[in-house]
Amino acid sequence: MVQAIVFDCFGVLYRDNAQMLYDLVKPEDFHKLQDVIHAIDHGFLTRDEYYQAVAEIGGVSIDAVKDVDRRQFSRNDELFSYVESLKPQYKLGLLSNVGQGIMQQLFTEQEREELFDAFVLSSEIGVTKPAVQAFDAVVSQLGVAADETVMVDDLISNIEGAKLAGMNAVLFTSNQQVQQDLGEFLASHA
Numbered sequence: 001m002v003q004a005i006v007f008d009c010f011g012v013l014y015r016d017n018a019q020m021l022y023d024l025v026k027p028e029d030f031h032k033l034q035d036v037i038h039a040i041d042h043g044f045l046t047r048d049e050y051y052q053a054v055a056e057i058g059g060v061s062i063d064a065v066k067d068v069d070r071r072q073f074s075r076n077d078e079l080f081s082y083v084e085s086l087k088p089q090y091k092l093g094l095l096s097n098v099g100q101g102i103m104q105q106l107f108t109e110q111e112r113e114e115l116f117d118a119f120v121l122s123s124e125i126g127v128t129k130p131a132v133q134a135f136d137a138v139v140s141q142l143g144v145a146a147d148e149t150v151m152v153d154d155l156i157s158n159i160e161g162a163k164l165a166g167m168n169a170v171l172f173t174s175n176q177q178v179q180q181d182l183g184e185f186l187a188s189h190a
Helices: 027-039 047-058 062-071 077-086 109-115 133-142 154-163 175-187
Strands: 003-008 013-014 073-075 091-097 118-121 149-153 168-170
Touching: 003 133, 003 168, 027 047, 047 062, 062 168, 073 109, 077 175, 091 133, 109 133, 133 154, 149 175, 154 168, 168 175
Parallel strands: 003 091, 003 149, 091 118, 149 168
Antiparallel strands: 013 073
């Protein structure tokens, strides 16, 4: 029986327009940008160090990078409403690959405490999805068994990582699709 549902943040609860960051750099420097993104997601860089590194790679101002950073997140209000409707029946978690300083911009402290029973960020645990340890961390904080938990993510690699950790998983492609697929899964595992 399913006891908990864990949601990814970027690409699911928030729409991520990270591609705009790649517009700031030359194609031959994409690998450098990816390295910086991985470094902040793992908690190796502060937000200011990240801005500086991306600005240097792109040959742009720090303000230009900050502008992209501010614009890249748009809240998926329809999905938030659905998640809130699940709260009375299930423990809810968030598991996200994200650097320091972003979540305070996206979630109030009250939202974090009232909506989520576990709020696990890669930069705080030092490991990113799809590593099994990331999924283990959220399951541990939820206090449920992995096989009693469903992960909702927009990346196949993270779906596969969740399954390797013993979790159930539903791939997110759209609000309508995930509500249907997750609803059917929950009904069949009640």
